[in-house]
Amino acid sequence: MSNAYGVAPSTRARVLRIAEELDYVVSPEASRLARGAVGRVALVVPHVDRWFFGAVVSGLEAELSDAGMDVLLYHVGDADDRRDFFHRLPARRKVDAVVVVAFAVAETEQRRLERMGVLIVAAGGQNAVYPSVHIDDREAGRQALDHLLFLGHRRIAMISAVDPDEDAAARSTGRDDAYHDALRDAGLSVDDSLVRTIDWSGVAAADAMATLLSLHRPPTAVYCHCDELALGAIRTIRRAGLRVPEDLSVIGIDDHPLAELTDLTTIAQPAREQGVRTAHLLLALLRQQPVERHVVVPTRLVIRRSTAPPRSG
Amino acid sequence: MSNAYGVAPSTRARVLRIAEELDYVVSPEASRLARGAVGRVALVVPHVDRWFFGAVVSGLEAELSDAGMDVLLYHVGDADDRRDFFHRLPARRKVDAVVVVAFAVAETEQRRLERMGVLIVAAGGQNAVYPSVHIDDREAGRQALDHLLFLGHRRIAMISAVDPDEDAAARSTGRDDAYHDALRDAGLSVDDSLVRTIDWSGVAAADAMATLLSLHRPPTAVYCHCDELALGAIRTIRRAGLRVPEDLSVIGIDDHPLAELTDLTTIAQPAREQGVRTAHLLLALLRQQPVERHVVVPTRLVIRRSTAPPRSG
Numbered sequence: 001m002s003n004a005y006g007v008a009p010s011t012r013a014r015v016l017r018i019a020e021e022l023d024y025v026v027s028p029e030a031s032r033l034a035r036g037a038v039g040r041v042a043l044v045v046p047h048v049d050r051w052f053f054g055a056v057v058s059g060l061e062a063e064l065s066d067a068g069m070d071v072l073l074y075h076v077g078d079a080d081d082r083r084d085f086f087h088r089l090p091a092r093r094k095v096d097a098v099v100v101v102a103f104a105v106a107e108t109e110q111r112r113l114e115r116m117g118v119l120i121v122a123a124g125g126q127n128a129v130y131p132s133v134h135i136d137d138r139e140a141g142r143q144a145l146d147h148l149l150f151l152g153h154r155r156i157a158m159i160s161a162v163d164p165d166e167d168a169a170a171r172s173t174g175r176d177d178a179y180h181d182a183l184r185d186a187g188l189s190v191d192d193s194l195v196r197t198i199d200w201s202g203v204a205a206a207d208a209m210a211t212l213l214s215l216h217r218p219p220t221a222v223y224c225h226c227d228e229l230a231l232g233a234i235r236t237i238r239r240a241g242l243r244v245p246e247d248l249s250v251i252g253i254d255d256h257p258l259a260e261l262t263d264l265t266t267i268a269q270p271a272r273e274q275g276v277r278t279a280h281l282l283l284a285l286l287r288q289q290p291v292e293r294h295v296v297v298p299t300r301l302v303i304r305r306s307t308a309p310p311r312s313g
Numbered sequence: 314m315s316n317a318y319g320v321a322p323s324t325r326a327r328v329l330r331i332a333e334e335l336d337y338v339v340s341p342e343a344s345r346l347a348r349g350a351v352g353r354v355a356l357v358v359p360h361v362d363r364w365f366f367g368a369v370v371s372g373l374e375a376e377l378s379d380a381g382m383d384v385l386l387y388h389v390g391d392a393d394d395r396r397d398f399f400h401r402l403p404a405r406r407k408v409d410a411v412v413v414v415a416f417a418v419a420e421t422e423q424r425r426l427e428r429m430g431v432l433i434v435a436a437g438g439q440n441a442v443y444p445s446v447h448i449d450d451r452e453a454g455r456q457a458l459d460h461l462l463f464l465g466h467r468r469i470a471m472i473s474a475v476d477p478d479e480d481a482a483a484r485s486t487g488r489d490d491a492y493h494d495a496l497r498d499a500g501l502s503v504d505d506s507l508v509r510t511i512d513w514s515g516v517a518a519a520d521a522m523a524t525l526l527s528l529h530r531p532p533t534a535v536y537c538h539c540d541e542l543a544l545g546a547i548r549t550i551r552r553a554g555l556r557v558p559e560d561l562s563v564i565g566i567d568d569h570p571l572a573e574l575t576d577l578t579t580i581a582q583p584a585r586e587q588g589v590r591t592a593h594l595l596l597a598l599l600r601q602q603p604v605e606r607h608v609v610v611p612t613r614l615v616i617r618r619s620t621a622p623p624r625s626g
Contacts, residue, residue, distance in 0.1 A: 048371040054362035061388040073386040075374040202574040231574040261515040261544040
């Protein structure tokens, strides 16, 4: 009824007559369905209740909504949810595009998404196979470590985070790589006892920090994969009766809004902007406009009061 | 084509025949549209990137998605967005229900929603006109103040937050009322210089705390409307060279995940649970099951390391 090509005039005339009898009203939605473009985008988000994901979603929603698209939210908290999402979605084509927000899509999930024939873009995570907007994790980590090295630290620990529900082969190792690169370039060897690998949890970071403080030679500085981990580490340091940054320096990555309130030195990444720019990328691709398929947004050091030169100099 | 009542068999037969010619496939979505129940719920959220809102949304999404509903996200950041949302949505009925997440709906907006004829419920805010799930703001505030009073504080400041985009007449004043009630019940008079009213912003709270510290007689304890404000106040106290809780006590409301990492004493509210229970309420109402239309979830004091008896005793 949308006056589409490929339907014989006589057939159309008959359908229109019958439709009138049934008092059929063409709704914009039903017309779009018939054309195959539904005007909807699915955001697939592993942690809606964490600042970074919320900020990316808020940027995406603002731009997509301005463009007249509806935004469907799919919270895929753990591996089961993700399997369920990738299993259900292809069964009913109800979106024009899927935005994967900051998690690595496993290979089997990739194939499933591709079978749907919808546009897929990635926001805030390095999913090299899809058009994406993200930071350079290796560069962000390097900025943090170069700051600690410049201050004179030589015994630097790393609290490294992995998502247990994420496909190991697909995850970005940039923040880990930065640690090894920076130490090597500074002529320092990696002491494995200074590297603690945990889940993305501040409480786990607090425990990891306790382990670091139980070493015969504790670190003078701690590089954390995100601000939440840094705050966990700082809690342990303070509970031990030590001061930040006088006794130990701590640096994070993110510039979480609470980093400003807790005087945390960090590497800032523009979270909302990654959402906004992913929406622009998605809209341009839907309109088949030429675009840069991989956009890297810059990060920068924000010096506050959690880093200083080491005490012993 | 969904075999509905009210269509003459002969008419139906003709439509089916034509549809076959056109290779029409009944999609679950198109059938639902015809019935008027679209299987979609709109979440209207003022701040997706703040923990409380994200946690409520995550609880809502989990339950609605399990029930086979699609979740549409509408981020209405400021008064303009809200006007725009309430203006656009009624033009096209594309949801079965609207969940208002933690903001007060103005009277004109209420009328607009009602004209849509969709179910409206409120999550995490006291919108007395709609079925809702929320905490008792007055009780939460009272728990915070009774804790400070029990510790022996008599000179207690309040950092009170208002949303500048929220309808003043509709907003909950429970956290303010608690302050006046508690002081009155303790036989104390309110010193207006100890009350600072600001936006919901930690940085604004840091500034408000500086004003409190510039008083001839500063407070010995500060009651903050939320944890983010409490962290802003603590930053100022620490920058002034004072200690929390030895020199000043600070208490918040929320139990934000970072409150645990920053050792903040607070009144905990179950944010995700408010989302989950709102979803249950909504689904029961859609199924026309009998329900309690106003659910109050309890709050509780979590004692950490930001409150202690006043120094001078």
